[in-house]
Structure formats: C-alpha cells, structure tokens
Amino acid sequence: MRPEDFDLISGILKTRSGLILSPEKVYLLESRLTPIARAKGLETLDDLINEIRLHRKEALLSEITEAMTTNESFFFRDNTPFDLFKDKVLPELIKRNAQTKKIKIWCAAASTGQEPYSIAMIVKEMGAKLEGWDIEIFGTDLSNKVLEKAKVGLYSQFEVQRGMPIKYLMKHFAQVGEMWQISEELKGMVKFKPMNLLDNYMGFHNYDVVFCRNVLIYFEPDMKTKVLEKVRKAMKPDGTLFLGAAETVLGITDKFKPVTGSRGMYHTTDVSDALSSSLRTG
Amino acid sequence: MKSCLVVDDSKVIRKVARRILEELSFDIKEAVDGQDALDNCIADMPDVVLLDWNMPIMNGLDFLKALRRTDGGDNPVVVFCTTENDMAHISAAISAGADEYIMKPFDREIIESKFSQVGLL
Known part of the structure; x- marks a missing residue:
C-alpha cells in the first residue's frame, strides 16, 4: 500500500472514530477492507481507495469505519x-x-x-x-x-x-x-x-x-x-x-x-x- | 500440579486435549471409554475429568453416574466435551453431576475459559 493511500484511510478513521492506525497495522486494512472492495465489484483495495478519492461517499466511509473498528467480544470477558x-x-x-x-x-x-x-x-x-x-x-x-x-x-x-x-x-x-x-x-x-x-x-x-x-x-x-x-x-x-x-x-x-x-x-x-x-x- | 483424566475414544481428540491441557500445567492421563475411565479413577482419583459422551463399552453419562456413586467420586470436577449439543443432553449431564459442558468442536480458548469458570485455573 502506498503511503499516501495509508494516510488517506487512517485520516478518515481518525476523524470519524478516533481510531489511531499505526503503519504496522497495514495488514489489518488489507484483510478487513478487501472484502468490502470485492462486495462492491471492485478488484483490489487500490480500486476501493480510488473510489474513495473520487466520490467520498458517506455510506462507503461509514462502512469502512465500521469494518475497522469492530472487535471481537466475549460473554463475561476477563471475568x-x-x-x-x-x-x-x-x-x-x-x-x-x-x-x-x-x-x-x-x-x-x-x-x-x-x-x-x-x-x-x-x-x-x-x-x-x-x-x-x-x-x-x-x-x-x-x-x-x-x-x-x-x-x-x-x-x-x-x-x-x-x-x-x-x-x-x-x-x-x-x-x-x-x-x-x-x-x-x-x-x-x-x-x-x-x-x-x-x-x-x-x-x-x-x-x-x-x-x-x-x-x-x-x-x-x-x-x-x-x-x-x-x-x-x-x-x-x-x-x-x-x-x-x-x-x-x-x-x-x-x-x-x-x-x-x-x-x-x-x-x-x-x-x-x-x-x-x-x-x-x- | 493438578491431574486431568482425558476420556475419549478418539486418539486424535485425546492428543489435542492433552496438548492444550499440558500447556495449562495439568498432569494428563488418558482413558479410551467409560469403563477404562472408571478403573482409572478407582485406582487413582484425578482432580479433573474431561469427558466424551459417545464411547463404546460404557458411555460418558453412565461413567459419570457410576463415578459419583464411587468412594471419593464426588471430588473430581467433571467437564463434558462432546458433539452432543442440544439442551436435553446438556441438562441430563448437569443433573447427573457434571460441572461444565463443552460442545465440540473446541479450541484452546474454550477449554481455558471453561476450566477457569469452575475454578481450575
């Protein structure tokens, strides 16, 4: 992933949710956002990022934020x-x-x-x-x-x-x-x-x-x-x-x-x- | 070190359970069916029994009932670990004196959390 692409996505996440994504977490972007790209009929994460650059559609931005901030949870976590x-x-x-x-x-x-x-x-x-x-x-x-x-x-x-x-x-x-x-x-x-x-x-x-x-x-x-x-x-x-x-x-x-x-x-x-x-x- | 008797007719399951439980510092013994498990317990009562349900010769539930009637057989914590995953089986196991119940497939996290629920970790 190009640094300017990483900056774009991490900037969106920070403003919308406060999530701080450090550069070593780039794998997390790839694993969580690629399925979104596919679901939209786009081939790669790069295509998805282009789409964001071009249109900045609210629904897409919020979908990306959700995908990146969702965490696993357990009943009685940590007791x-x-x-x-x-x-x-x-x-x-x-x-x-x-x-x-x-x-x-x-x-x-x-x-x-x-x-x-x-x-x-x-x-x-x-x-x-x-x-x-x-x-x-x-x-x-x-x-x-x-x-x-x-x-x-x-x-x-x-x-x-x-x-x-x-x-x-x-x-x-x-x-x-x-x-x-x-x-x-x-x-x-x-x-x-x-x-x-x-x-x-x-x-x-x-x-x-x-x-x-x-x-x-x-x-x-x-x-x-x-x-x-x-x-x-x-x-x-x-x-x-x-x-x-x-x-x-x-x-x-x-x-x-x-x-x-x-x-x-x-x-x-x-x-x-x-x-x-x-x-x-x- | 606490002792755990792993009762399952599948060699693969016994091996997986042994690996997880040894990492959690249990001393492991194995039995291949309910009767084998009962003989083991009479000879040397373990602290914990991880118990399959469907096994040849004597099944897990019959073993549990026999164990609880045995001298000192109230002591071990018994955790079922079986593919039987409906409420009727779960209720029958708990009424017969099981302390916890794991539905297969299991992983390390589930074993760890169930064992910690019953105060073993």
Whole structure:
C-alpha cells in the first residue's frame, strides 16, 4: 500500500472514530477492507481507495469505519470486572439507591451485545434483591451493524462457550438451528443505540456504572482525556467506571481514581476518598 | 500440579486435549471409554475429568453416574466435551453431576475459559 493511500484511510478513521492506525497495522486494512472492495465489484483495495478519492461517499466511509473498528467480544470477558460488579458494585448500589430503586448502567462499547447481556444475567441472578427495581442497561456502539446483531441476540456455538458458564446458557438461551438465541426476557432488559464517543453525550445523565472497555486503547491521549471527561459528566457524582485490562486513567484524567485492589475499576474522584476511608473503617 | 483424566475414544481428540491441557500445567492421563475411565479413577482419583459422551463399552453419562456413586467420586470436577449439543443432553449431564459442558468442536480458548469458570485455573 502506498503511503499516501495509508494516510488517506487512517485520516478518515481518525476523524470519524478516533481510531489511531499505526503503519504496522497495514495488514489489518488489507484483510478487513478487501472484502468490502470485492462486495462492491471492485478488484483490489487500490480500486476501493480510488473510489474513495473520487466520490467520498458517506455510506462507503461509514462502512469502512465500521469494518475497522469492530472487535471481537466475549460473554463475561476477563471475568474480573463482572465479579467486581456482582460482588462489590451492585450490593453497594442496592443500599445506596434503596430510595429511588433505580440503577443506570451504560456499556459504551457494547459491540455485539455480550457485555450488556452478561450484566443482565448478573442482575437476573440477584433475584428477589432487585424485585421491583428499575434497572437500565444501555448499550451503545459506533457501529450500527454490530448493534443489529446485538439486538437479534443470536450467537454461534463458539461465542456462547467463550467465558460463559453452561448454567447461564441453560437458563437464558434457546437453541435455534446451529445458533443460540438469548431469551426475550434478557433482551427486554437491554436497550441499544448507535453512538460515537467523540460526539456529544446528549441525553446521557446520572449513570451509576459505566463500562467503557477496550475502546480507549485506540485513541490518542488527548482524545482519551476528552472522552473520559465527557463520560464523567454523564455519571452520578459517586459513579463507578470499568476500563479494559490494558487501559488506565493514570496520566489521562484526574476525574477518576483507581480502586485499590480492584483491577480495571475506577471511582469518580469526588467520592473516592470518602469511599476508601469508609472501606478502611468498615 | 493438578491431574486431568482425558476420556475419549478418539486418539486424535485425546492428543489435542492433552496438548492444550499440558500447556495449562495439568498432569494428563488418558482413558479410551467409560469403563477404562472408571478403573482409572478407582485406582487413582484425578482432580479433573474431561469427558466424551459417545464411547463404546460404557458411555460418558453412565461413567459419570457410576463415578459419583464411587468412594471419593464426588471430588473430581467433571467437564463434558462432546458433539452432543442440544439442551436435553446438556441438562441430563448437569443433573447427573457434571460441572461444565463443552460442545465440540473446541479450541484452546474454550477449554481455558471453561476450566477457569469452575475454578481450575
């Protein structure tokens, strides 16, 4: 690939999604964009790039961005954040929000739905403790295509086996041919909507918990700062944030603070001192 | 080092499972059918059993039921690993005392994630 072609595509990706594509990832462009070229009746990636240069069609640009930003997702990916959510965050929220009986959870990179549905399964497991509560689980993603898959909730045998205990499969899925479909009950617990983390966060307020995992790694430092500060504004003053295993707030923003001993978990700074001192005395 | 008994009538599957599990630091023994597996367990109870369903002489489910009746047979974690992939088989296995269930084909990632779910990793 010619350097000017790489610059063209990486420039489009950066403006549209914040994705930083380093030159050694050129293979990723080739493997993900060649199928798009073929589907359009073009022979090579070069032809596709010419087409972009000539017409800059919105639909094509957004298709390219989706193809490059879509990532694999598993149910209960990395286990730890879900264990922390179940054992620490949720019990604390049940106490703290006892008056309103409302909990708001946002999955900011929901991809094909595994993360919000994993959260829904955990909420379901709480049973009577959350009887009569209003639990909002909101999944957003840049890519509309992945969200369409999330809404249908149909997963392959491989997908339902990576990370998910068999008991959850038995409880919450039905077999449909070779695939497994998540129950209507769980689907009803999660709402999905396309959203770009670089845009404005209109309508996003008062979230108790935000999962924003494995998306910041693609952003440049100043973009990470901007996104995290906007996320912070969409949260309650005593909110909890989960980031991916390879991500951190350190050196990025002081709006969040790591929770000692809880990998990947962060509190909004307004309360983290009060909370950690109550943990020490409690 | 935890011991794992790999029970499958296919030599190829035993070899693949052995390679994955040895990399995850398990000490591997092999059995070719349910009866062979039961004899193995009575002689020396493993920590984990990775168990095929359809095998000659004694199938996986009959082995599991016999194992759970054996002295000390409650202890091993039993993970089914079979081409039987319908809900009826899964339910029958879990009711008989299986701890986890893998539907073939499997890969390293699935074995690793299932083993970690039941606290083996």
